[in-house]
Amino acid sequence: MKIPKLFAPRESQLALPLAIFLHLFYVAPLIVLLASSFQSREGGVSLGQYLQFFQDAVNLKVLADTFWLGVQVTIGCLILGYPVAYLYHYTPAKWKGILTFLILLPLLTSSVVRTFGWVVILGRQGLMNSFLQSFGLIEEPIRLLFTHKGVMIAMTQIWLPLMILPIIASLAQIDPRLAAASASLGGGAWRTFWQITLPLTLPGIISGCLLVFALTVSSFVTPSIIGGGQVMYMPTLIYQQGVVLLNRPFAAAISAILLVMVLIVVFAFSALGQRSREYVR
Template identity: 50%
Template sequence: MKPIFQEWQLALPLGVFFAVFVFMPLAMLGYVSLHQGTDLKAMGLAQYAKFFLDGFNLGILGSTLWLAAKTTLLALLIGYPLAYLYTLAPPKLQRVMILLIVLPLLTSAVVRTFAWVVILGRQGIINTLLQSYGWIEAPLKLLYTPGGVTVALAQIEMPLMVLPLITALSNIDPNLRQASQVLGAGRWRTFFQVTLPLSMPGLLAGCLLVFAAAASAFVTQTLVGGGQQIFMPFYIYQQAIQANDYPFAATIAMALLVSVLVVVTVANVLGRRSKGFVHA
């Protein structure tokens, strides 16, 4: 009996949904960004000229990408040892650790951001502790600072870094490490010359996830960053909803979209190279 439909046709419903509700809108975003004014009559590159010829706008793009880069590095610095410890832990402890890593990821990002508002506040735990030991006179300003946003974002996005690293590190044959040590390399040398290169695919995947998430983390950027620092996501929101300037908002969104895409693509190419390096 002939089946009513082919197996590949099952991808059609989601395909149509994506065509209509992801691609068409994104094409529309590009189309709207190519208009001179908010009346959407004349087309042209005026919005892009406005964005890229103004140091203020470029500064916002730069600080957003810089924030994402700093967040990624910090998340890597503390996330990597955690992932490594996980692979060394006995199975029972691993089950507890994985839950402690996954549960924050499932918890609302607004809640996790709110936690940092409480921690970094004038009456938060850091200021209370420092004052109770008499190390500082007046409470430090921690909330609404660049450092505050970076630390909060790194903590909030850390599970995205740790999970792919755990996968990569678990796939490394422990004999390789042992062989390296038997041949006389110390722990540090073994780590930098064996473990780290072999975990590159997971490391890159984690870095990309954290970078993309940090660059578009609207809630954390606005609540921990405060009104003094503007990042791209809030700028898009402000221009679209508060200023009603859709062409310019579309241009900012395109700039963010393309920047993130470029970083992701470059990192993927580097990733493929690094894989070749490992096998060579």
């Protein structure tokens, strides 16, 4: 009697193919990764790899730099991305197509190509320095390539579309009558923005921030080319330990630490998201 019930269509079953796929190709490897991070040099189970990571000041600096880079790029994307999303929302429909294309354009080129583009722009004889020098704003070229600042600038450009898109989606959900109501009650443009529009787009902002943060701290190509060997981030460290030095358990431990960092930020943001949704209602 229960068997036909098992095969009765249920919404949850629609997700089954994806669930199987993810368990096979994502959850299982992740478990292997976590297990190998607890492997000691001699083959037993230990916390040695983690101790080794946290005892070395250089590794701690790499962890802090990675977190800080994530925060900076997220804030940078938010500051640059929100006005673009806002502009998009109030653009006449016929221009929206062109604007969509322009926003998505960076996603259409490979990040390797864009990174080498940034090498040309950030170099001492690059676009940025020669521009500033020709206007007499600086005398000596500023050092941007192989610095944390340079990586931050390039990453902000690269992940910007992923901040803009969710904000556009949440702007589209706002009932336009709310702004009219605010105006009719005497609210100015700024007040309407701060008290109505911004809080209502918080879910979009939060998902944009999550995407940008998670992608920034796990980027490999851009930080390793623009940062070089002098500013290290977690993914470069993982590659170096895992692929070059064949120190797999240690690389697994670093990956696990990076994962935990991302998860903490994700949970913090989703808690914030819950709150903001309550506010919206």
